Amino acid sequence: MPAEEPVLVIMDFPARRDGGPEQAAAMRALAESIAAEPGLIWKIWTQDVPGGRAGGIYLFASRAAAEAYHAMHAARLERQGIGPITATYRTAVAGLSALTRGPLSIT
16 A cells, blocks of 8 residues: 655634734744644745735645644634634645655655
8 A cells, every 4th residue: 555645734814913022932832832743744834914814834744644733723723813714735746746846755
């Protein structure tokens, strides 16, 4: 049976207002927490300041890991009054992505 292809998740939601140094410290702690999520290979943080949007592009080792993270993160944001969150899932095509220097390495 072939190995499962990595799964990309693109998340988008309303951005938090700038909270200065306290928020910067909280966001660093959040980034450290996200880095420890099971199955996460990497995350690219995204923002659209004029549009008031934020989010990220995530690469997970499996669809199950991606779905578990999405559910947890959506609930976390909702508890903070941030939402709605949208998520789009895509299977990363490793062979072709390697030809175009896509960073899909698990190591």
